Amino acid sequence: MNILVCIAKAPDTTTKIKFSPSANALDGNGVTWIVNPSDEWYALVRALELKEAAGQGKVSIVTVGPAEDDSIIRKALAVGADEAFRINMQPDCAASVAAQIAAWIHQQPFDFILTGKETIDYNGSVMGGLLAAELDLPYIPLIEKLTVQSGCATLSRDIGGGTEEVQVQGPFVASATKGLAEQRIPNMRGIMAARTKPIHVVEPQPLESTVQYLDFALPAEKGACKMIDPDNMDELVRLLHSEAKAL
Amino acid sequence: MNVLVYIDLQLGRPRKNAAELLTYAHKMAAGGAVTALVLGPCSEDLVQLGDFGAQRVLHLSAPELASFDGLVYGKLLAEAVAFSQSDALLLAFDHSGKAIAPVAAAKLKAGLVAGAVGLPQGNLFPVKAFSGKALAKVRVLTAQWIIALTPNSIPAERNSCPAAVEAWTPTSIPVSKIQVIAKHKNDSDIPLPEAERVVSGGRGLKGPENWGLIEELAHELGAATACSRPVSDIGWRPHHEHVGQTGITIRPNLYIAAGISGAIQHLAGVNSSKTIVVINSDAEAPFFKAADYGVVGDAFEVLPKLTQAIKKFKAEQA
Ligand SMILES: Cc1cc2nc3c(=O)[nH]c(=O)nc-3n(C[C@H](O)[C@H](O)[C@H](O)COP(=O)(O)OP(=O)(O)OC[C@H]3O[C@@H](n4cnc5c(N)ncnc54)[C@H](O)[C@@H]3O)c2cc1C
Ligand SMILES: Nc1ncnc2c1ncn2[C@@H]1O[C@H](COP(=O)(O)O)[C@@H](O)[C@H]1O
Numbered sequence: 001m002n003i004l005v006c007i008a009k010a011p012d013t014t015t016k017i018k019f020s021p022s023a024n025a026l027d028g029n030g031v032t033w034i035v036n037p038s039d040e041w042y043a044l045v046r047a048l049e050l051k052e053a054a055g056q057g058k059v060s061i062v063t064v065g066p067a068e069d070d071s072i073i074r075k076a077l078a079v080g081a082d083e084a085f086r087i088n089m090q091p092d093c094a095a096s097v098a099a100q101i102a103a104w105i106h107q108q109p110f111d112f113i114l115t116g117k118e119t120i121d122y123n124g125s126v127m128g129g130l131l132a133a134e135l136d137l138p139y140i141p142l143i144e145k146l147t148v149q150s151g152c153a154t155l156s157r158d159i160g161g162g163t164e165e166v167q168v169q170g171p172f173v174a175s176a177t178k179g180l181a182e183q184r185i186p187n188m189r190g191i192m193a194a195r196t197k198p199i200h201v202v203e204p205q206p207l208e209s210t211v212q213y214l215d216f217a218l219p220a221e222k223g224a225c226k227m228i229d230p231d232n233m234d235e236l237v238r239l240l241h242s243e244a245k246a247l
Numbered sequence: 248m249n250v251l252v253y254i255d256l257q258l259g260r261p262r263k264n265a266a267e268l269l270t271y272a273h274k275m276a277a278g279g280a281v282t283a284l285v286l287g288p289c290s291e292d293l294v295q296l297g298d299f300g301a302q303r304v305l306h307l308s309a310p311e312l313a314s315f316d317g318l319v320y321g322k323l324l325a326e327a328v329a330f331s332q333s334d335a336l337l338l339a340f341d342h343s344g345k346a347i348a349p350v351a352a353a354k355l356k357a358g359l360v361a362g363a364v365g366l367p368q369g370n371l372f373p374v375k376a377f378s379g380k381a382l383a384k385v386r387v388l389t390a391q392w393i394i395a396l397t398p399n400s401i402p403a404e405r406n407s408c409p410a411a412v413e414a415w416t417p418t419s420i421p422v423s424k425i426q427v428i429a430k431h432k433n434d435s436d437i438p439l440p441e442a443e444r445v446v447s448g449g450r451g452l453k454g455p456e457n458w459g460l461i462e463e464l465a466h467e468l469g470a471a472t473a474c475s476r477p478v479s480d481i482g483w484r485p486h487h488e489h490v491g492q493t494g495i496t497i498r499p500n501l502y503i504a505a506g507i508s509g510a511i512q513h514l515a516g517v518n519s520s521k522t523i524v525v526i527n528s529d530a531e532a533p534f535f536k537a538a539d540y541g542v543v544g545d546a547f548e549v550l551p552k553l554t555q556a557i558k559k560f561k562a563e564q565a
Contacts, residue, residue, distance in 0.1 A: 013492050013512045017380045026377075037493045095352065095359060120378055120492050120515075124361035126395075129317055129349030138424045139317050141346045144486065154428075158487055159315070160342035160438035161257075165429040172424075178479070178486040178494065208388075210358035215384040216376065219518070225525070225535050230544030233556035236524070239540060241560065244522040246444075246501040247468075 001057030001148065003047040004110040005081065006101060006127065008036040008119045009065055009072045019216040026121070026216070033069075035076050038116030041183040043176035046146055047114055048080045048184075054148075058082045060110070064091045064100050070199055077194035078186035084197065089204040093211050094122070098130035103205045105135060110171065112153065117142060117177040122213070125175070132173035140172060144179035249280040251333035252301065253324055255343050259290040264339050264441060266299045266403035271396055272337050273300030273406050274366055282331040284415070286320060287312040297410030299403060305331065305415035315343060316423040321350020326417050328355060328391065340395035341440055348395040358387035364400045364498075364519075378492040378515035398441045399498055433487065442471035444501040445520070447490065449475040449513075451506020451527065451546055455483035460550040461505065467557040473497070475507050491516035503553075505546040509534025526550065 011017070012032040020027050034040075044061070051057040061076050063069055064087045073084045087104060091097045105113075118125035125141075132139030144163065145156035156165045158177060186194075228236045241247040250272040254265045265283075272281045283301040285293060285308075293304045305327060312319070324347060328336050336351055338344045340362045352359035363385075365373040372394065376383045439445065446465040448458060458472075465472045472488060479489040490497055492515035502520035506527065507513060514537050517523070525538040526549045535541045542549050 011377075013515070017377050019381075041493075094349075094361065098349075098353070122361075122376055123378060123496065125345050126349040126352075126359060126361045129321070129346055130353050130359075132318060133321060133350040133353030137318075139346060139350070140425065141317065142342070158342065159430075160440065162430060162432040164315075164427055164431075167426045167428055168424055170424065178489060210352075210356070210387070210389050211360065212386045212388060213376070213383050214386060215371075215382075217382045218380070219382055222537060222539065225538040225541045227541045227543065230542050230549050231552070233542075233549070233552040234559070236540060236542065236553065237556045237560045240501065240522065240524070244501075244539065246522040247557075247560065 001051055001054045002111045003051065003057065003059050004105070004113045005039065005044045005047050005059060005061050006113065006115040006131070007039045007044070007061045007063045007073065007076050008116070009033050009063065009069050010036040010120045013037070013120065017218065023216045024214045033072055035072055036116050036119050038118065038176055040076060040079060042178065042180040043114040043116050044076060044079055044081060045181035045184050046176060049181060050146070050148055060085065062087065062101055062104070064089060064097045066090050073199055074194045075186070077197045078190040079184055080190060082197065084199045085202055086199055087202045087204050092209050093213065094124045094127040095130055095210045096207055098127050098134055099207050100204050101131055102134035104202055112171055113173045115173065115175045117175050128173050128175040135173070138168050138172045140166060140168065140174040142177045143174045144177060146174065146180060248276055248334040249282070249332055250276045250335045250337055251328050251331050252281065252283045253336065253338040253347065254283050254285050254296065255339065255341070256285065256287050256289055259288055261285070261289075261291065261296065262339075264341070264398055265296065267398070267401060268337055268339060268396060269296060269299035269301055270404045270406070271366065271401055275335065275337070280331070282333060283410070284324065284327045286323060293412045294410050297408050298405055300406035300408060301410045302408055303331070304410050304412040306412060307415045307417065309420055311420060311423070314423070314425070314427040316425045317343070317346030317350055319421045319423050320347045322354060322421050323417055324351040325354035327415065330415070334390070335392040335394060337394045337396060340397045342438070344395050348393055352393045355391050355393070356389065357391035357393050358389040359393040359395065360385045360387060361395050362397045363394050364397050366401065375519060378496055379519045380515055397498065399443065399500065433485070437471040439471045439473055439488065439490070439495055440497055442497070442499050444468045444470035445473050445497060445499045446470045446503045446505070447473035447475070447507060448478065448505050449507030450477050457547070458484070460547065464503070464550055464554045464557070467554050467561070468501070470501070475513055504534060505550055507534060508532050509537060
């Protein structure tokens, strides 16, 4: 079993967000970077579980990012991935990430490809679908279960208001959400082993961007919170109706 | 500009968000053609889509579309954009939209706005980033645009026009490689990301046996239920109810949180809600800083009182 997991870098969830002077990007000063949670906790761990259950195979990870992302890649290798590929460019949108990964996969096929549900910075949740379309593979978003038996995968996916169980023969792309696996904390052995695992650097293709992010800003601060007497819920309902227009 | 709107079906009927999507398309088109596209068997008269501004409705009711595959739907949408000579494709940034939009974008090589939260200025679309901690603009650099609209972004407005409904025949229907073997419905009827009202519980509710308090209030309000991450991690509530930075991001009109402290990762998923009510026994709970209305009190006493007050209010309104 030869599995690819797409890994993004993300600012730690407690990061106080600030922007560069041009407001076109996050100000990375003082930011602690992590592996995007759903990529690490669910997609990567499930890939490792499937490889372990099969007793053979390989779990590769791919990141589109600059050299400084190697420290994030090592974290994912410490969790247990076998080898890493880094497509050497600053990603500017999900579409260019997908196009770069697709161009590279054409020379390097996998049994299936997992992504996370969404990155916690741009929250696009579209990279997997873009990649599937580029490769003309079936795309199963938001999977909560995945088993594989003799080339046939059974997946359970969140369809909003319920779940759907599906089967796919042959390669596919799926995005991983909560429930697919339990987070694994890397142990000392994993961290040591990660130091010598290979990170292959792949040069990017010349491709044009289709969208551009700009004018980042913080939302307006909330006004003061109105406190309501816990014994006067009629007052709360009145305010929700007449002031907030929420009822 | 001409806009094609994809109208998703739920149990054979247009989803509620059709009205919002058509309103948005009507404004964006600014006099251009608004065409609606419906895929799959539908039990309702699609002329009603004219109420919100659809001038033309294309309907492809092939039975093989009854089971959903983003790759198949995305390819059909790409063809329908060309067929209807549309400049932009609009669809919801929801479960199905997130699977279809990227496919259509890749096939058309068109720029994709993932999660617009308002109307554009020229080719600049407002979006949220960093799980609601920031706002940003997305500029579309291609001639054709794919816009995925976050639910509850603009109010629906009527724009009655007589819609012409036509059966649409694409050159071919791609064969799906995905086989659906079972479907399970959740207990609650309202999918969380689309809910206009949400009642949410945290660890302060002490155990799953107490969720009746949350459910009764939600029932009175016609609201969906949600929870904080630890609550779904311990298994008190199903995973799909987990809201926050690593769960679902929601922006309902009304979010009521009981027994939730308001950690930064929780706020990230809910702080775009229009009105936030926080019920917490600790006056120092950080959530009050993000709230519009706060009640310092024991959720076990406050929730039933609030449910009663809502009942009374509804009786008075009736
Ligand atoms: C990487 C990462 C990602 C995370 N992602 C998320 C996420 O997506 N969503 C999320 O929710 N969390 C997330 N968290 C967890 C988050 O940091 C908090 O730990 C979590 O939100 C706390 O949940 P809680 O408020 O239910 O519980 P607690 O923090 O235990 O708070 C319980 C609250 O209930 C109140 N209370 C107690 N008894 C009563 C009573 N009788 N009546 C009224 N109030 C009462 C208490 O005063 C307290 O404020 C994440 C954490 C990390 C590290
Ligand atoms: N720069 C990147 N390199 C590799 N994978 C990525 C990158 N950005 C996003 N992904 C993957 O695509 C998923 C969805 O990303 P997004 O569409 O940005 O929400 C993430 O969870 C990752 O698995």
